[in-house]
Amino acid sequence: MTPAQVTLVEQSFARVAPIADQTAVMFYDRLFEVAPQVKAMFPADMTEQRRKLMATLAVVVNGLSNLESILPAASALAVRHVAYGAKAEHYPVVGSALLWTLEQGLAEGWTPQVADAWRTAYGTLSGFMIEQAYGRPQAVK
Ligand code: HEM
Numbered sequence: 531m532t533p534a535q536v537t538l539v540e541q542s543f544a545r546v547a548p549i550a551d552q553t554a555v556m557f558y559d560r561l562f563e564v565a566p567q568v569k570a571m572f573p574a575d576m577t578e579q580r581r582k583l584m585a586t587l588a589v590v591v592n593g594l595s596n597l598e599s600i601l602p603a604a605s606a607l608a609v610r611h612v613a614y615g616a617k618a619e620h621y622p623v624v625g626s627a628l629l630w631t632l633e634q635g636l637a638e639g640w641t642p643q644v645a646d647a648w649r650t651a652y653g654t655l656s657g658f659m660i661e662q663a664y665g666r667p668q669a670v671k
Pocket of ligand 1: 568610656
């Protein structure tokens with residue numbers, strides 16, 4: 531990611547942070563609409579899950595300018611997701627639900643540059659997580 535893209539992600543995330551819970555509700559509604567098969571993997575009460583997702587996204591966004599600082603946590607998160615039943619092919623679905631949600635939340639703030647910056651950020655994060663969780667030939671499972 532370029533420094534300009536990092537700034538775009540930071541600034542646009544700051545605009546949805548005040549409506550974090552609403553954003554998370556919209557994200558999971560969208561995810562379960564486009565990928566109904568993943569709904570059963572999640573708890574019935576999504577209150578905590580919504581909070582954790584937005585808190586983690588905040589940590590990731592804050593770490594984009596210093597990627598090495600968040601890689602250990604991202605790796606651990608990826609490995610925990612194997613136990614949740616997440617598969618590599620779920621990551622693009624989650625990513626498109628996230629980008630769709632941001633587009634709704636940001637409205638006219640969702641410019642092609644902002645969209646590109648988020649696509650790059652999510653691609654970088656999910657690529658790293660997939661590699662950490664599924665990419666190692668010696669992975670213990
Ligand atoms: C970059 C992408 C993702 C991020 C940032 C993320 C973030 C999180 C966070 C913070 C939690 C709370 C529990 C924990 O910290 O371990 C969580 C739980 C969960 N995630 Fe993800 N996640 C991502 C991708 C996915 C994908 C692709 C799936 C596949 C469907 C998935 C399915 C789940 C499930 C099922 C749980 C709930 C586990 C439970 O409480 O039983 N996540 N996720």
